[in-house]
Amino acid sequence: MYLKIIIVGAGEVGFHIASHLALENKDVVVLDNNPEAIRRVSDHLDVQVVTGSGSSPVVLEEAGIQDAEIILAVTNSDETNLVACLVANIISPSTKKLARVRNADFDAYHGHFREVAPHIDTIINPDIEVVKTIHRMMSVPGAVDIGEFADGRLKFVGVNLENDSQLAGARLLDLPQIIGKARLLIAAVVREDELIIPRGKDRLKSGDLVYFISEEDKLLDTLSLFNKFEQPLKRALVIGGGRIGYRLARLLEEHSIYCKIIERNPDRCTYLAERLNKTIVLSGDGSDQGLLSEENIQDMDVVITLTSDEETNILASLLAKRMGARKTITRISKFSYFPLTNAIGIEQVVSPRLSAINSILQHVRKGKVLSAISIKGEQAEVIEAVALETSDIVEKPLREISFPKGAMVAGIIRKDTIVVPTGESIIQPDDRVIIFARKEAIPKIEKILSVKLEYF
Amino acid sequence: MRWRYILHTIAIMCLFFGLTMMLPLVVGLYYRDQSVAPLLKSMAITVFSGLALHFLFRSGKAEVISQREGMAIVAIGWTAVGLFGALPFYFDSGFERFVDAVFESVSGFTTTGASILTNIEGVSKGLLFWRSFIQWLGGMGIIVLSVAILPFLGVGGMQLYKAEVPSPVPDKLKPRIRDTAMILWKVYALISLAQTALLLLGGMSLFDAVCHTFTTMPTGGFSTKNASIAHFDSVYFDCVFIFFMLMAGINFSLHYQFLRGKPLVFWQDSECRFFLGAVLVLTVVVSINLYGSVYTGIGSALRYGAFQVVSIITTTGFATADYELWPAMTQLILLLCMFIGASAGSTGGGMKCLRIMLCFKYCYRELFNLIHPHAVSPIKIGGKSVPDDVMRSVVGFLALYMGLFAISSVALAGLGVDFTTSFAAIAASIGNIGPGFGMVGPVDNYARIPYMGKWLLIWCMLLGRLEIFTVIILVVPEFWRK
Numbered sequence: 001m002y003l004k005i006i007i008v009g010a011g012e013v014g015f016h017i018a019s020h021l022a023l024e025n026k027d028v029v030v031l032d033n034n035p036e037a038i039r040r041v042s043d044h045l046d047v048q049v050v051t052g053s054g055s056s057p058v059v060l061e062e063a064g065i066q067d068a069e070i071i072l073a074v075t076n077s078d079e080t081n082l083v084a085c086l087v088a089n090i091i092s093p094s095t096k097k098l099a100r101v102r103n104a105d106f107d108a109y110h111g112h113f114r115e116v117a118p119h120i121d122t123i124i125n126p127d128i129e130v131v132k133t134i135h136r137m138m139s140v141p142g143a144v145d146i147g148e149f150a151d152g153r154l155k156f157v158g159v160n161l162e163n164d165s166q167l168a169g170a171r172l173l174d175l176p177q178i179i180g181k182a183r184l185l186i187a188a189v190v191r192e193d194e195l196i197i198p199r200g201k202d203r204l205k206s207g208d209l210v211y212f213i214s215e216e217d218k219l220l221d222t223l224s225l226f227n228k229f230e231q232p233l234k235r236a237l238v239i240g241g242g243r244i245g246y247r248l249a250r251l252l253e254e255h256s257i258y259c260k261i262i263e264r265n266p267d268r269c270t271y272l273a274e275r276l277n278k279t280i281v282l283s284g285d286g287s288d289q290g291l292l293s294e295e296n297i298q299d300m301d302v303v304i305t306l307t308s309d310e311e312t313n314i315l316a317s318l319l320a321k322r323m324g325a326r327k328t329i330t331r332i333s334k335f336s337y338f339p340l341t342n343a344i345g346i347e348q349v350v351s352p353r354l355s356a357i358n359s360i361l362q363h364v365r366k367g368k369v370l371s372a373i374s375i376k377g378e379q380a381e382v383i384e385a386v387a388l389e390t391s392d393i394v395e396k397p398l399r400e401i402s403f404p405k406g407a408m409v410a411g412i413i414r415k416d417t418i419v420v421p422t423g424e425s426i427i428q429p430d431d432r433v434i435i436f437a438r439k440e441a442i443p444k445i446e447k448i449l450s451v452k453l454e455y456f
Numbered sequence: 457m458r459w460r461y462i463l464h465t466i467a468i469m470c471l472f473f474g475l476t477m478m479l480p481l482v483v484g485l486y487y488r489d490q491s492v493a494p495l496l497k498s499m500a501i502t503v504f505s506g507l508a509l510h511f512l513f514r515s516g517k518a519e520v521i522s523q524r525e526g527m528a529i530v531a532i533g534w535t536a537v538g539l540f541g542a543l544p545f546y547f548d549s550g551f552e553r554f555v556d557a558v559f560e561s562v563s564g565f566t567t568t569g570a571s572i573l574t575n576i577e578g579v580s581k582g583l584l585f586w587r588s589f590i591q592w593l594g595g596m597g598i599i600v601l602s603v604a605i606l607p608f609l610g611v612g613g614m615q616l617y618k619a620e621v622p623s624p625v626p627d628k629l630k631p632r633i634r635d636t637a638m639i640l641w642k643v644y645a646l647i648s649l650a651q652t653a654l655l656l657l658g659g660m661s662l663f664d665a666v667c668h669t670f671t672t673m674p675t676g677g678f679s680t681k682n683a684s685i686a687h688f689d690s691v692y693f694d695c696v697f698i699f700f701m702l703m704a705g706i707n708f709s710l711h712y713q714f715l716r717g718k719p720l721v722f723w724q725d726s727e728c729r730f731f732l733g734a735v736l737v738l739t740v741v742v743s744i745n746l747y748g749s750v751y752t753g754i755g756s757a758l759r760y761g762a763f764q765v766v767s768i769i770t771t772t773g774f775a776t777a778d779y780e781l782w783p784a785m786t787q788l789i790l791l792l793c794m795f796i797g798a799s800a801g802s803t804g805g806g807m808k809c810l811r812i813m814l815c816f817k818y819c820y821r822e823l824f825n826l827i828h829p830h831a832v833s834p835i836k837i838g839g840k841s842v843p844d845d846v847m848r849s850v851v852g853f854l855a856l857y858m859g860l861f862a863i864s865s866v867a868l869a870g871l872g873v874d875f876t877t878s879f880a881a882i883a884a885s886i887g888n889i890g891p892g893f894g895m896v897g898p899v900d901n902y903a904r905i906p907y908m909g910k911w912l913l914i915w916c917m918l919l920g921r922l923e924i925f926t927v928i929i930l931v932v933p934e935f936w937r938k
Contacts, residue, residue, distance in 0.1 A: 004631070027631040035843060043523070046614055048631035 003027065004068045005364075006095075008054030008084045009075030010037040012333065013100065013126075013356045015045075017072060020361060022047050024443055029063045032075075055083035057091060065092045072360060073099040074124075078106065086118040098122040098363060100356060104243060122363045126356035131247045133350050134329055135255075138233055138302055142223055144209060144348055149384045149434055153216050154411055154418055156187065156382055156434075159226050160347075161208045167225065168206040172198055184222060185420045187211045187410040187436040188380060193339045195380050197408050197436060209342070213410045213434065215418050233301040234258055237325070239286030239316050240307035241265075241272045244331070244352065248304065249279045260295060262286045264307075287316045289323070298324030306331045317346055380438045382410070383445065389429040392448055399423040406438035407445055457938075462525055464513040466533050469602055471506030473537055474499050477544070480589060483663075484582025491582025494547030502540045524935065526615025527926045530599055534918060537598055538562040541590050548583055555910045559902065560587065562914045565594035566921035567803060569677025569773040569890030570913070572903040576682050581663065584680050588670035594921070595674020595704075595803040596644045597621060604637035613637070619926045627709045627801060643711050644803075648673045651700045658692045672697060675704045675804040677773030677890040684775040684898070685763075694759055694776060698766050705731065705770035705798035726838045731799050731809045738789055739765045745786045761786075769793040771805040773890025775898035787893065791880065794887045805888030805920050807857055814842065814850045849925075856924050861886055864916055871909045881905065885916040 003026050007014045010032035018041060022028050028047040031054040032038050042049045052059035054075060065071065071088045073081035081099040088095055097120045101110075104127075113120045136146045145158035161168055170178055172186060189196045190209035196202070204210065214222045236252055238245050241263030252259040253276065260280045263269045273281040284291045286307065297303070303320040305313035310332045317328040329348045332338070341349050361381070387394050393401050398409055398421055411434035412419040412427055419425060427433055437445050477499040484491040521529070538561050545557035556572045563570045564587055573579065579587075593601065599620040603613040613633035629636045648669050655665035664680055671678045681687035685697055703711070706728055713721045722728050743754070743761035751757040760777045767774045768790045779790060797806015817835045824833055834841035861882055869878040873895065880892030881902070891898040896905070905913065919927045929935050 022631075027635075029631055042614070042628075046631075046633050048628050 003070075004029070004064065006031065006060070006063050006065060006068045006071045008032075008071065008073045008081070010034070010041045010049075011074070011076060012335070012353050013074045013360075014072075015041060016335070016353070016357050017074065017360055018047050019045050020357070020439070021364075023439060029068070031059060031063055053080070055080045055087060057087045060084070060087055060091060065095060068092065068095050070096045070098065070364065072364070073097070074356070074360070075100075078103050082113070082118065082120075085113075085120045089118045093119070096121045098124065098360060100124045100126065100360075102127055102243065104247070124356055124359050124363070126352040126359070127244050127247055129355035129359050130244050130331070130350050130352045131251055133355055134248055134304060135251060137329055137348050137350070138236075140219065140223070142226065145211070147382060149382070149411070149413075154213060154413065154434065155216055155219055156211060156213050156410070157219070157223070158190075158209050158211045159223070160342075161204055161206050161210050161226065163206045165206065165226055167204050167210075169203060171201060171203050173200040184225065185213050185410060187213055187382075187408065195438060197380075197406050197438065207342075211436075213420065231301070231326075235299060235301050236260070237262070237295065237297065237300045237303045237320070239303065239305045239320075240313070240331075241268055241281070242306060242308060245306045246272060246275070248306070249276050253278050262291070262295075287312060287319060289319065292320065292323055300325045302327045302329065304329045304331075310334055310337065314344070314346060318344065321345065380406075380436060381442060383435045383437060383442075385433055385435065387427045387429060387431045387433050393433070394427050394429050394431075397424050397426055401448075403448070404437075404441040404444035406441040408436050410434045410436045457525060457528065457936075460513045461521070462529050462532065463509055465529050466536055467506050467509030467513060468606060469506075469533050469598070470502055470536060470540060471510060472602060472606065473540060473598065474502030474506055476589075476593065477502065477586070480544070480582050480586035483585040484580065487581040489580035489582055491544070491548065491580040491586070494544045495582055495586065497547050498540070498543035501543060505540070521615050523615050523618070527619045527929055530616055530619035531918075531922065531926050531930050533599060534565065534922060538565055538914075538918070541565060544583060544586055548580070550579055550583075553907075555907060555914075556903075559910045559914055561590065562917050563890070564588075564590040564676065564678065565598070566888050566917040567591050567595050567674040567676040567771070567805065568885060568888045568917045568920075569671065570885060570896070570902050570917075571678065571890075572901055572905075572910075574901060574903055576680060585663070585667060587678050588667040588676075588680070591674045591676030591678055592648070592670035595676060596641055596708075600637045601641060603633060604641050620922065621801065627707075629709055629712055639712055640708050643708055643715065644673060646715075647700070647703055647711065651696065654696050655693070658690065658696065660688070660693070668697075669700075672700045672772065672774075673704050673803065675701065675770045675772040675798065675802070675888070677767070679774065686776045689776075691759060694763050697774060698763055701766050701770045701772050701774070702732070702735065704772070705766075705802050705804045707799045707801035708803075709801055724838075727799050727810045727813060730813050734796065734809065735766060735769060738769070738793065742786050742789055745783050749783050750781070764790060765793060768889060769796055769806075770798045770802075771887055771889045773884070775891060778897065778899050780893060780897045780899075791883065791893070794880075794883045794889050794892075797887055807854060807887075810837070811850050811854060813837065814847065815854055818847065818851070853924060856928065857886070860916075860919060860924065860928070864912060868905075868909050868912055871906045871912075873905065873909060881909075881913060882916055885913045886920040888917060888920045 005021055005026050006029045007018050008031045010030050014030060018028050018030050022045050029050060030041050030047050031050045031052060033051065033053045035051055038049045038051050041047065050059060050063045054073060065088055073084040075081055078101045081101060085097040085099050088097055097118065099120050101123050102125055110123045113123060137143055140146055140157060142159050143157045144160055147156045166178060175184055186198060188211040189198050191205065212222065235258045238248055238259060238261040241261050245261055249259050249261050260282060261272060262282045262284055263272060264285055266283050269281050269283040282295065286305065297320055303317065303325040305316045307313055313330050313332065317330040321328050329350060330346050332349050333351055333353050409421050412421055412425060413432040414428065435445060477495055481495045484495055539558060542557040542561035545551045545560050546554055551557045559572055597620045599616050603616060617633055617637065629639050651669045651672060652665050655668060656662065667680045679685065685693065710721050710725055710728060739762045742765055743758045746761050747754055747757040751760065763776045764779050779787060795807055796812055797808050798804025800808045800810040814835065821833050821835060825831060835847060865878045865882040868882055869875065877894035877896055880894055881896045884890055884892035884896065896902055
């Protein structure tokens with residue numbers, strides 16, 4: 001019997017989580033009341049589908065909520081998600097519940113939802129996750145993608161390899177000679193939209209998106225190897241004052257970063273201006289050249305485009321870059337645009353959906369797996385797991401472990417020390433290991449860790 | 457269209473299919489008859505072809521297959537299986553021409569049960585077993601079996617499943633298509649086991665019991681006896697066959713739910729009610745018609761009438777009597793049964809009760825809307841409204857079915873076959889029944905159909921088994937356009 005998971009909502013988030021879990025040999029049932037969305041799921045994924053509202057007890061019973069281990073409520077509507085969890089709690093109290101709730105008004109009640117009424121085990125707010133991601137990106141110069149492990153002590157960072165970098169063209173084997181003492185572990189390379197887990201003989205090429213693992217305090221040294229140097233961020237311009245823009249502005253205020261926010265809707269501007277103290281709220285169009293130069297865009301350290309329309313975001317970012325902004329972060333939701341970002345010169349991308357998927361996967365995999373982040377859209381995951389005494393990976397050199405193709409150990413955390421592994425490293429029981437794995441290697445990783453990844 | 461991938465999948469299927477020839481081989485070896493050599497030769501050729509194709513196209517790998525590719529795999533796969541399955545017949549002395557062997561093989565796989573054999577009892581046991589066994593394989597579907605057993609088909613399984621399973625809306629019993637396919641085969645095997653046991657209990661030999669089970673459960677209709685079921689002439693056997701033909705004509709997902717402890721499920725399903733109701737009404741009418749005119753006792757009228765109605769409406773095609781000697785009204789009812797067919801999701805053929813029901817409801821809605829022009833009246837089945845696209849495909853299916861039936865029967869008559877025979881042979885082939893009327897009646901066979909006519913019927917059988925669309929799409933030019 002496989003683990004059974006019910007996903008309410010066949011939107012972008014529901015679809016991609018379903019595709020992840022279906023590939024990992026889980027029994028997945030997807031519910032949605034839109035037949036078109038359901039058709040898309042049943043045509044593309046090997047999952048069961050039920051047409052109907054996820055908040056309806058009848059539909060949930062039809063989907064088999066009684067024997068489901070987990071229910072993920074990820075529709076666009078907070079209310080539907082909450083009601084779905086409420087109903088699930090009545091019919092099948094033992095089912096773990098996870099809901100996406102975005103409205104900031106609910107923020108204060110998350111604890112309540114967990115402990116009292118519908119007993120939602122985890123509440124995901126992708127807006128909060130996105131704001132966190134943006135903040136992380138702002139703090140690491142040159143990073144295209146960034147994630148954290150071991151409570152932030154270990155970071156995994158993706159940077160673009162430029163032409164002028166000393167690493168371009170080097171074989172991984174030769175890296176120690178080029179960079180001297182500093183240890184650098186390249187975990188993955190994205191080249192021409194293909195994610196590669198490189199071996200010693202592979203060469204880095206300029207234009208690659210290189211993922212590496214680094215300890216927090218050595219991060220800046222490592223980045224300098226890639227010719228990325230820290231320059232303090234002082235001025236930020238946010239285009240789009242929606243939920244995320246507002247949250248971000250609040251965060252920037254807390255960190256004393258000078259912030260301007262451009263919002264098209266005058267009423268929304270009033271709302272923002274009432275609630276934000278130091279931030280300058282500008283009413284106007286974010287892609288208006290006049291307005292941008294009037295507000296000294298050339299002096300901006302970072303421009304963050306967060307409107308709900310991704311085409312506008314892309315164009316506004318390109319415009320800002322051209323007018324002299326040092327760095328841009330663009331919100332893009334449509335996954336089909338991700339392969340384009342490099343080609344059109346968009347550096348850093350955030351996506352509420354991807355954030356939601358990441359945090360849901362991370363929460364779904366609690367237990368022996370501590371965290372998981374999916375990178376490059378969908379192709380690979382970074383998993384942090386505890387090495388069990390019973391598993392095949394402990395107490396022998398890494399060289400001798402037959403790892404599945406497309407997976408590698410990228411870090412070992414032993415109490416307070418962090419080991420960047422080599423072929424000779426030995427994993428000891430109760431170490432936390434960080435594993436990079438392509439999607440198709442994940443079931444095999446489960447096996448190698450000798451425990452089924454425990455869910456919840 | 458990624459041909460490498462399509463051909464690679466078919467190669468694996470051929471390989472797998474070649475290995476299933478082991479079973480009749482064991483039977484042949486046990487009886488030490490002349491089927492051993494033909495079976496060995498065929499197995500070697502099939503396995504070798506599979507291996508050759510596999511190595512030629514081994515680079516063909518795909519994560520996701522499109523609906524179009526799924527249809528191509530199923531249609532070409534079935535053709536290939538039909539051809540390879542014909543080899544044992546061809547190497548046997550009883551079949552002169554290749555077309556005869558292919559006819560017998562395709563008739564088996566498509567569960568039609570039309571034969572060109574005049575003296576069935578003269579054929580070796582190994583081949584007779586093979587003949588029954590391929591019906592059993594084809595009944596639940598060779599692709600569904602592959603999806604259940606071969607792990608690599610998992611990802612594209614849904615597309616293949618949709619292209620093979622005869623139903624306007626394929627049920628997915630389990631989240632994973634592999635599990636669904638596995639369950640269907642398990643239920644199928646379980647019911648088959650029950651039938652074999654009951655036949656053995658009635659005193660049939662093990663060989664005959666197994667062979668007849670293998671042709672009842674897929675609603676196939678091949679028999680190991682010249683006189684079909686009439687050979688046994690036993691009320692007990694007739695009842696057993698009637699019962700299991702009905703079982704085979706019911707949607708297999710209902711059987712699954714029944715086995716999971718929902719005893720009322722047959723009654724709750726509206727299609728099943730329609731199907732059983734139709735069988736009941738037609739049996740009563742036929743029996744009354746037969747009583748007095750053919751049979752003097754009400755008991756025997758009921759026995760033979762019921763058997764024939766069930767045999768034809770489930771598209772099995774067993775015979776206990778020569779219904780061509782029966783009154784015209786009964787004959788016409790049987791002819792209509794050929795078109796109605798069994799339930800969707802069963803192993804039976806024909807147009808399927810579900811489509812007929814939907815068609816009736818559609819017509820009624822048109823009338824209803826003439827009276828109440830503003831009424832909102834969705835078409836409902838089992839309390840749920842049927843989406844428009846399903847309705848469209850049902851109407852399209854019925855139109856294609858009738859259109860292809862009309863064209864093919866004219867073509868067959870053009871080849872010099874008489875009026876009744878052309879009409880009935882096409883109806884019996886496209887509906888996967890087997891025996892028809894005239895030259896191909898229950899006591900005759902298809903041997904005297906002209907050469908080209910046999911190819912035409914082979915094509916019709918494939919059309920019927922794969923529910924028209926999957927096969928006919930291959931001759932649509934748009935399908936091949938890049």
